Amino acid sequence: MYICPVCKKRLKKLDNVWHCQNGHSFDIARKGYVNLLTTNKRNPKNCGDNAEMVKARTEFLDKGYYLPLALRIAQKAGKAISEISSPIVIDSGCGEGFYTCVYANELEKAKVFGIDISKAAVSHCMTRVHTGLVNNCEFAVASSFELPFGDNTADLIISTFAPVSNDEYARVLKSGGKLIVTSPSARHLFELKSAAYDEPYENKPNRYGLNKFELTDEEIFEYKKLLTSTEDILDLFSMTPYLYKTSAQGVERLKALKELEVTCGFCIQLYTKVYGN
Ligand SMILES: C[S@@+](CC[C@H](N)C(=O)[O-])C[C@H]1O[C@@H](n2cnc3c(N)ncnc32)[C@H](O)[C@@H]1O
Ligand SMILES: [Zn+2]
Structure with a gap:
């Protein structure tokens, strides 16, 4: 399934190494993932979430606050690929x-491939694989x-709160392939922003410029969750871009909270690749 990031030829796995016919090779790390970023793309300024961000995300997600979202996306994914016997x-x-x-x-029935530009994040994916006994995914x-x-x-490609690429997704998807963007x-x-900011604002819709796709379904999926400790409130806060925009007083206000009911609200869009792309 993988192609060589240098010459784009197909990679084949031999022991613990992925090789292409042109002699490029990529070792499988001890935890079981492969690093397919070429050295010149390993720019420390653009290497995605760092270990601290990954830890905050894991501690928060493991409490299950976003499990309803994960299950909802999985349900939509299942419908989108229901006709395919061994979907990728x-x-x-x-x-x-x-x-x-x-x-x-x-x-x-699916084989699921997870990719991320952050090595710390992908390394944690493998911990999940090993502890959760998942055997149909690779990272x-x-x-x-x-x-x-x-x-x-x-x-099917799924992108959740992550950068979206019109050209790459259209290239990799089969004709009629599906894309779910959340x-x-x-x-x-909104309640977290109300606690942290003097003038909270609503999020503006994201525009992805997906002109190689047709929007076939859109759902606003919302539910409330009660965050029951200051730690959970701060973990959630550190997963958001508000981390970088909040004043010292705003952070102090959050630290004083013992619980907070928040709206978890998501826009889940299903796209279909337009014929000819
Ligand atoms: C907000 S997080 C969302 C992660 C995950 N989908 C979730 O919802 O828990 C955004 C992710 O995109 C990754 N990222 C940033 N730029 C990327 C890129 N160019 N290619 C792949 N992943 C990237 C980050 O490392 C980070 O893990
Ligand atoms: Zn190669």
């Missing part, structure tokens, strides 16, 4: 693997803007 699914920008493992468990360090997969090879809804975490 890619979770692009998979983070630390919480969602990817839910998809793998729910989509038993690689790679960029969503240079996917390590051949043309017309995937049935982003925060207008009211997502």
